Amino acid sequence: xxxxxxxxxxxxxxVGEVNxxxxxxxxxxxxxxxxxDETAEISGVSHFLExxxxxxxxxxxxxxxxxxxxxxxAMYNAFTSEENTVYWGAVLPEFQVRLLDLLGDMLxxxxxxxxxxxxxxxxxxxxxxxxxxxxxxxxxxLMTRHFGEHPLGQLVLGTRESILALxxxxxxxxxxxxxxxxxxxxxxxxxxxxxxFVRKANQMCGHWKPYEVGRQMRVQGPNVKAEAIQDxxxxxxxxxxxxxxxxxxxxxxxxxxxxxxxxxxxxxSRLYYALIDPAIAExxxxxxxxxxxxxxxxxxxxxxxxxxxxxxxxxxxxxxxFLEEGPTDRExxxxxxxxxxxxxxxxxxxxxxxxxxxxxxxxxxxxxxxxEHIDRVMAITAKQVLDVARRYDILACTQxxxxxxxxx
Amino acid sequence: xxxxxxxxxxxxxxxxxxQRMSQVAxxxxxxxxxxxxxxxxxxxxxxxxxxxxxxxxxxxxxxQLNDALDSLGCQHxxxxxxxxxxxxxxxxxxxxxxxxxxxxxMIRRPRLEDGTFEPCRDLVxxxxxxxxxxxxxxxxxxxRERFYPHPLGRNPLGDKESLAAMTPEGLRQHIAxxxxxxxxxxxxxxxxxxxxxxxxxxxxFGSWQGQEPPAIQTRPAVRGLHHLTKATAQAQxxxxxxxxxxxxxxxxxxxxxxxILSGGMSARLFTEVREKRALVYSVMAxxxxxxxxxxxxxxxxxxxxxxxxxxxVTVGELRNLGKNILPQEISRSKTQVKSSLIMQGExxxxxxxxxxxxxxxxxxxxxxxxxxxxxxxxxxxxxEQYIAAFPANKLTALTIGPAPLNTDVLxxxx
Numbered sequence: 001x002x003x004x005x006x007x008x009x010x011x012x013x014x015v016g017e018v019n020x021x022x023x024x025x026x027x028x029x030x031x032x033x034x035x036x037d038e039t040a041e042i043s044g045v046s047h048f049l050e051x052x053x054x055x056x057x058x059x060x061x062x063x064x065x066x067x068x069x070x071x072x073x074a075m076y077n078a079f080t081s082e083e084n085t086v087y088w089g090a091v092l093p094e095f096q097v098r099l100l101d102l103l104g105d106m107l108x109x110x111x112x113x114x115x116x117x118x119x120x121x122x123x124x125x126x127x128x129x130x131x132x133x134x135x136x137x138x139x140x141x142l143m144t145r146h147f148g149e150h151p152l153g154q155l156v157l158g159t160r161e162s163i164l165a166l167x168x169x170x171x172x173x174x175x176x177x178x179x180x181x182x183x184x185x186x187x188x189x190x191x192x193x194x195x196x197f198v199r200k201a202n203q204m205c206g207h208w209k210p211y212e213v214g215r216q217m218r219v220q221g222p223n224v225k226a227e228a229i230q231d232x233x234x235x236x237x238x239x240x241x242x243x244x245x246x247x248x249x250x251x252x253x254x255x256x257x258x259x260x261x262x263x264x265x266x267x268x269s270r271l272y273y274a275l276i277d278p279a280i281a282e283x284x285x286x287x288x289x290x291x292x293x294x295x296x297x298x299x300x301x302x303x304x305x306x307x308x309x310x311x312x313x314x315x316x317x318x319x320x321x322f323l324e325e326g327p328t329d330r331e332x333x334x335x336x337x338x339x340x341x342x343x344x345x346x347x348x349x350x351x352x353x354x355x356x357x358x359x360x361x362x363x364x365x366x367x368x369x370x371x372e373h374i375d376r377v378m379a380i381t382a383k384q385v386l387d388v389a390r391r392y393d394i395l396a397c398t399q400x401x402x403x404x405x406x407x408x
Numbered sequence: 409x410x411x412x413x414x415x416x417x418x419x420x421x422x423x424x425x426x427q428r429m430s431q432v433a434x435x436x437x438x439x440x441x442x443x444x445x446x447x448x449x450x451x452x453x454x455x456x457x458x459x460x461x462x463x464x465x466x467x468x469x470x471x472q473l474n475d476a477l478d479s480l481g482c483q484h485x486x487x488x489x490x491x492x493x494x495x496x497x498x499x500x501x502x503x504x505x506x507x508x509x510x511x512x513x514m515i516r517r518p519r520l521e522d523g524t525f526e527p528c529r530d531l532v533x534x535x536x537x538x539x540x541x542x543x544x545x546x547x548x549x550x551x552r553e554r555f556y557p558h559p560l561g562r563n564p565l566g567d568k569e570s571l572a573a574m575t576p577e578g579l580r581q582h583i584a585x586x587x588x589x590x591x592x593x594x595x596x597x598x599x600x601x602x603x604x605x606x607x608x609x610x611x612x613f614g615s616w617q618g619q620e621p622p623a624i625q626t627r628p629a630v631r632g633l634h635h636l637t638k639a640t641a642q643a644q645x646x647x648x649x650x651x652x653x654x655x656x657x658x659x660x661x662x663x664x665x666x667x668i669l670s671g672g673m674s675a676r677l678f679t680e681v682r683e684k685r686a687l688v689y690s691v692m693a694x695x696x697x698x699x700x701x702x703x704x705x706x707x708x709x710x711x712x713x714x715x716x717x718x719x720x721v722t723v724g725e726l727r728n729l730g731k732n733i734l735p736q737e738i739s740r741s742k743t744q745v746k747s748s749l750i751m752q753g754e755x756x757x758x759x760x761x762x763x764x765x766x767x768x769x770x771x772x773x774x775x776x777x778x779x780x781x782x783x784x785x786x787x788x789x790x791x792e793q794y795i796a797a798f799p800a801n802k803l804t805a806l807t808i809g810p811a812p813l814n815t816d817v818l819x820x821x822x
Contacts, residue, residue, distance in 0.1 A: 021431040024751050054673070062683060066673035070740050073747025074672075092747055121686035128711050129689050131641035134541050233639055235540040268478040277463075277470060279530035282538060304534060334478035341434070341481030341499050348432050349754055 003367045006198045010210045012181035014201055015361045016188040017353055025190035026350035027099055028088035029107055030358045032185075033178040035158075036082045036151035036292075037215060044158015045166060045174045047080040048123050052171065053087060053106045054078070055115040060105060062115060068102050075351070082143075082152050083215075083292050084362065090351050093191040097200050104204025107179065116168040123163050130157065134231075135300065138238045138402045142298075145227060146242040146398035150220045152291060181205060183213040187358040190350035217293040220244060222396035230406040236282075237308035237403035238301075241315070244392050245288055245295035248363035252391075253290050254376050255384040256297070260288040261335040262327050262385065263319065263394070264299060268334055270318045275301070281311040292363065297394055308401065309408035319394050326386030340374045413773050414602045420616055422589035424609050425763050425773060426596040429756060435598035436498035436756035438764040439511065442591035442621035443583065444491040445564045450573055452532055452566020453582050454488030459528035460579070461486055461495070464519035465510075473510070480507050483757075488564045490698050491768065492593075493586075498757045501599025505608045512612035515587060525576040536565040543640045543808045544709060551646040551806045552696075554634060555703055557626040588618025593767050597759035631804040633819075635812040643715035643809030647706040647722070647818075649800045654697050654769050660782050661794035666695040666704060667741030668791075669729055674740065676725050681708065687718045693726075699769065704800075712810050719807075723817050726800035730792055738791060742783050749779055 004016040034046050055062045069076045069089065076089035087106065089099050130136045140155055147153030158166075186205070188197050222244055246253045264271040264286025271284040281303040289296045303311040327335075346352035347370040360368050368376075401408055412428040445454050463470045477484060477497075484497035495515065499507050539546045552561035565571075594613075596605060651666075652658040670677045670693035681691045691708040706726065710718045752758040753776060766773050803818050 023754055063674065063679065066679070066683070067740070070672035070674040070744060073743035073745075075748070075751060090751060092750060118684075118686045122682060122689055125642070125686070125689040125710060125714075128641040129544075129709055132543050132709075235537050236534075238541075265478075267484070268474040272474070273471065276531070277527065279527035279534070282531055282534035302534075302538065304537075330475060330479065334475060337479055337481035338483070339481075341483060344500060345434050345483060345498055345756070348434060348756065 001369060003369070004194045005367070008181065008202055008206055010181040010206065010208055012184055012186060012201070012205050012208065013361070014186045014198055015357060015367065016192055016194055016197060017357050018192045018194055019190055022190040022350055023092070024090055024350050025093050025096055025188060025192050026088060026090040026354040027103060027188045028086050028354050028358055029103055030185045030187060030362050031085045031179060032083070032183050032215070032362055033085055034081050034083040035154040035156045037178060038154055038174070042166060042170050042174060043155055043162040044123070045171055046085055047156055047158070048119070048163065048166065049171055049175060050078045050080045050085050050087070051119050051123065052111055052116065053109050055119060056110045056112065057105045057108060058110055065102065065106060068098070072098060074099065080156055082154070082156060086358070088354060093193070096193060097196060100197065100200045100204060104201065107184070108208070111168060111172055111175070113168050116171070120163060123157070124160060127157050127160055127163070134234055134236070134238045134402055138240050138400060141229065141402070142240040142242050142398065142400045145225070145400055146223050146296065147220055148223055150218055151216055152220065152294070178213060180211045180213045181208040182210050185358065185361055187354060187361065189353040189357055215292070219247070220294045222393065223398045224396050226399040226408070228405065228407040229400065229402045230404065231402060232404050234403045236302050237305040237401060237405055239303070239308055239312055239399070239401045239408070241299040241397040241399050243297050243394050243397035245297045246290065246388065246392070247293050247295045248290035249293070250295070252384065252388045253295070255380050255388040256288045256295070257339065258332065258335045258377065258380055259385050259389050260286045260297060261338060262331050263322065265335070265338065270322060271315060274314050274318045275311055280307055280314060284311070284315065290363070297392070305403055305405045308403070308405065312399070312408055316395060323389055323395065327382050329382070332382050332385065336378055336380070339377050343370060343374055343377070410777065411775055413775070415773070416606050418589065418610065418614055420589040420614065422592045422594065422613055422616065423767060424594045424596070424606060425767050426600065426602060426605060427759055427763060428600060428602065429598050429759070432598050432756055433500055434498055434756045435501040435504045435596060435600050436496070436760040437508070437594060437596045438494055438496040438760040439515065440492035440494055440593045440764045440768060441515065441587055442491070443493045443586035445488045445562055446490050446560045446624050447586060447621070448559065448562065448566065449582060450566065450570035451559070451562055452571045453574065453579055454493050455532045455564050455566060456528045456571070456574065456579060457583055458486040458488055458493060459531055460520055460525065461514050461518050463524035463528065464521065466513035466517040468513070469519070470524065473514070476510050480510070482507050490560055496757065496760065504600055504605070508608055508612055516613070516616055518583070520576070520580050520583065522576045525579070529571055529574060532565055533568070533571050536568065536571070539565070543638060543644050547644040547646045547806060547808050548705070548707060551648050551705060551804065554630045554632070554806060555648040555804045556698065556701055557629045559624070560626060560698055560701065561629070586621055588621060589613065589616045590618055590620045593764050595760045595763035595767065597763065598756035633805045633815050636808045637810065637812070638808050640809055641711070642709040643712050643807060643813070645708045645710070645715065645719055645722070646806045647726070648703045648804045649726070649802065650798050651695055651702040651704050652794060652798065653700060653702045658790070658794045658797065660786050661790045662695060662702070662798070663745055664738060664741045664783070664786050664791050665729060665795055666693060667744050668733060668737045669693045669704070669725070671741055671744045676729070677722065680725055681718060681721050685717070685721060687714050687721065691722065715809060716813055719813050720817050723800070723803070726803070729800065730795035733788060733791060735788065738788055742786070745783050746780050749776060
């Protein structure tokens with residue numbers, strides 16, 4: 001396993017983890033842009049643009065792009081979040097140059113009006129699809145409420161109205177503001193030919209013109225309130241709690257990951273024993289989401305509407321108890337071992353390593369070998385876990401419930 | 409590189425199959441126990457049992473059992489399938505023996521106490537209710553229920569009445585009858601030493617005794633066309649039609665056809681339904697097989713005003729599948745199938761699942777080389793013959809949405 005790094009003259013950064021024992025490679029362009037970098041008028045443009053990157057370039061039609069991925073037998077896709085847009089493909093090593101030719105070309109899209117108008121309907125279908133998923137609806141609305149005026153509260157998909165109103169030239173202007181080579185990282189992992197990788201990257205991306213790209217950075221403090229959205233069509237009551245957490249750059253993020261595992265992993269956690277084991281809720285989990293300059297703990301509960309209030313009260317009581325006592329030795333050890341094993345399993349697949357190596361670079365400009373990551377997790381103490389829970393106060397949360405009940 | 413395969417049948421009827429993967433640190437296992445949802449009596453038994461097994465085993469109570477698994481870092485999952493209850497866990501290879509010992513307790517000495525039964529039933533009841541909030545998942549479960557002979561496709565979560573009727577004693581007997589080394593397959597993939605592994609499994613499971621699991625009586629499938637009215641944002645459309653089983657010599661031709669239809673973004677369904685017409689975000693066709701039966705399952709989700717056109721364009725593509733197949737479509741499909749086999753081959757848990765399935769359905773393990781050459785050998789003519797033998801003219805259809813669709817296109821046949 002070897003770490004490699006290069007930088008093109010225009011500022012595009014290239015990082016790689018070369019593993020000659022792997023059977024495949026995974027390659028991704030990580031653009032540091034997402035819904036937090038939008039304004040209300042163009043809400044949803046980052047994600048819509050991600051779709052448009054598959055719609056052709058000066059030398060490729062949309063059908064060419066799809067066909068070429070499939071000719072390589074690639075696994076491929078793209079995803080957009082509040083702060084990143086990632087385009088990736090995984091192929092057998094023999095297709096390295098071809099994959100890079102395709103992905104690199106895609107990132108300078110033609111943005112043809114005809115394709116834009118057609119794809120708009122696909123985006124509207126995607127918005128409709130998520131309307132039938134209460135957990136997603138809840139998450140979206142909880143983010144909006146918790147982050148308030150902070151740009152992280154902006155919707156990734158946008159709304160039906162914002163998408164209908166969006167113009168092709170608005171998208172082009174956004175692209176010209178956000179896709180500078182200085183704001184994009186190219187990541188390769190697996191059985192990679194590094195010299196060839198850099199050479200091809202330079203051929204595909206070397207001519208991209210650099211310019212200044214910024215981002216509004218703010219730490220989000222607690223936003224303590226409880227709200228309800230009533231939806232009589234739903235059968236279950238879905239509840240979310242969100243509170244501040246360490247940022248993607250903070251040293252205590254490792255402790256925060258262990259904290260969320262101790263509190264709300266899907267087995268053997270505080271929430272598991274308090275809610276799932278006695279079947280007070282059918283789902284109860286806690287996760288830690290590290291973001292650029294800030295972070296969030298998210299607790300999610302799904303319960304019978306008649307028991308949802310009780311479930312939330314129990315969860316809050318468990319958290320309060322934890323804030324008093326901290327983790328037991330056994331809890332801490334179990335959380336560490338589960339994390340180490342999850343990191344190892346994920347790292348055995350090039351696709352798993354791609355996001356780890358990519359986001360390490362995007363958020364922290366560092367490379368962390370898998371073994372070093374595990375070592376850092378294993379070195380966390382009970383005091384560090386308790387400190388992070390107290391410092392960010394997991395009980396100072398925004399609470400939102402969605403379901404047949406109009407409140408808890 | 410050829411795979412390092414091993415297999416051993418113990419005197420009690422249990423089979424151990426394994427693949428050593430020297431490049432990884434993890435080891436994953438899948439234990440297929442002959443207590444699938446098709447044997448459920450009453451429906452939902454396996455689903456409740458999958459929770460109950462974690463409520464204490466051997467000399468450990470619920471908390472001790474879960475803590476023991478957690479402290480080994482086991483990423484485990486117990487879930488009912490049609491023919492088996494699959495108990496699977498991935499962990500570091502160095503803790504594999506300890507992990508297997510805990511699972512041996514869960515399988516051979518589960519506590520199954522009266523006091524822990526009720527919450528397990530309650531969790532399954534809640535999951536069943538939760539399906540109402542997830543129309544896509546519900547639709548995909550219900551189409552299998554109608555397509556496969558009863559009870560092979562049944563909803564693993566059972567129904568309200570069957571769950572209510574269950575008793576701890578009844579479920580204990582059901583588990584005792586079906587948890588048996590006869591028909592039990594354990595597949596292990598990753599970092600291990602074969603002689604040690606075989607010895608460990610012998611020590612943990614060798615003295616286990618049990619009967620042959622009872623045969624399943626089936627009734628003909630319901631099939632037909634069915635609509636469920638529900639105020640959803642998208643109409644859910646699922647369709648199914650027969651395909652070749654994994655034992656059938658036309659199996660690989662079936663997989664190539666599946667790819668032509670829905671293998672990637674250049675495949676026909678995605679191109680016609682999404683790329684050209686923007687009718688959907690999600691449209692796909694997937695091959696699925698069980699013992700003795702197989703089908704192509706098609707899914708499309710779209711806003712109600714576009715649902716009729718989506719149905720008609722989708723069915724049109726299914727019916728036209730055999731027409732004008734290009735040589736490039738065949739070669740692309742072959743590359744896709746082979747490439748995904750290699751990439752899945754890097755994951756220890758994907759390998760242990762695939763090996764357990766191979767052993768159950770074929771009685772042997774298929775090497776990558778065997779599968780690759782079988783895929784390469786498929787000709788255009790064989791694909792066309794397969795499609796002619798399994799035409800999409802008698803479609804099973806299930807839709808969920810605000811209003812039923814005009815299904816004339818389904819009745820017309822071809």
